[in-house]
Amino acid sequence: MHCQPHDKNQVYIWLKNKQTCLLCDEPAEADIPLCTACETELPWLGDQCRTCALPLPAAGLTCGGCLKDPPAFEQVAVPWGYGFPVDSLITRFKHNAKWPFGHLLADVLGQFLHYRFDEGLPRPEALLPVPLADRRLRRRGFNQAQMLARWLGKRLELPCEEGTLRRILDTDAQQELNAKARRRNLRNAFALAPGAAVEGRHLALVDDVLTTGATAHALARLLRDAGAARVDVYCLARTPKPDPLQALRVA
Template sequence: MTKPRVYFRSFFDRLIISSSCLLCGQPSRRPLPLCQGCEQDLPRPMASCCRCAEPFCWRNPTLRISVTASGTLCGRCLKHPPAFDRTLCPLLYEFPVNWLIQNYKHHFDGCSFNILSELLLRHLQQHYGSRSPWPQLLIPVPLHPKRRFERGFDQAAELVQRLGNALDLPVNTLSCKRRLDTPQQQGLDAKQRRRNLRHAFEVDADSLQLHSKISHVGLIDDVMTTGSTAQALSRKLKAAGVEQIDIWCLARTPRERIKGI
């Protein structure tokens, strides 16, 4: 799907049905096609690892209250620090967030895209600013050309363009490539995912550092499950000279939903 068609469809979807909430069908009474009640009910991590965004306590109110310190690392990241430095995501990959993401990822539903990108944008604006410097460059997790052709668009590339325009940050979609058309990650356990992504990515260090020294990158994807994709690509980016990598994603899959980790 070309960029003009994507923007036209997003505009058309907003024009026709943005007055109603996409989830409950009631009037949203706001520009976003999501009413205030449904937005408040979306599953969100109350406390999570600052590095991998793994929720510390999922659906356990007592434990949620006991974990309040910001910047806390999970045991997994303490024992085996990942190549990336932090992960920012506003939502948990639970219903109805998983439904919204599937609508966006496989059908490019314009309303789902608007909701998800706006929620991520708000989350990022709350985190950065005076507290932390913004990345110098935004990079989407690359999609293999064959998969892009089959799907009709690249969900991470569309998301990174929306974020780059909204935040006035430069975007690079050329330096990172997916050279192997690996099998779908869905349904694989952690070990299979790591094996699946071995040698899948390549980074052109010369084009990445072409105009100026890039030391801080924002890497954008739709969902983080085990972190295998972020880890594989972050290793390549660190080898290319990047010093800090922030992962931006729409949602994080709770550990209870992942097998074999």
């Protein structure tokens, strides 16, 4: 079953026309449908953990969670905190199939990553979307991470290797679980496709939101165990940790 929407003949003709902002309908000056005023008001992530991008009170720190139990991924690159209107745009894209909102967010994420590459963030060899279980894919009709990775790959001129990672267990929903329970829930949930070429490569996982990082850690551990040299994570938004005391235990 091919559930993913086709890139051709989609609803993105507006990318070639005079732009109006998708958020306020005012004219957009850039090549994406977002005006300068709305772009400025997005919940841009400030000081954050050097590894997992958890919001922190000062720059250049590592959060207590990453110090105590370092994740398998090297670094998270994410432009926004999970706040309005980004949270609403992600929800409408993910659960209501409002693909223009996802395309818009992927374009701005691509601009953000170009800036990060210019500032010294190592450029990966390929993008790997976080996979969905078959049952969830059938119910939703598409994998939002796969669509984001496709759009992002075009803007960054990087290959999107969609078949490398597989979700072989349909685990319980992660939303109501704490970090420890999430990691336990994802144990053995993923696998590499037969013949997947990852050894010695720098790869980047693509997803919509990073919460505890359990999914990213599980996939990065799988890739690192298979010989990947480095695994980064690219996502649209980062949620704050529920326990503020954890974020304050920094170095």
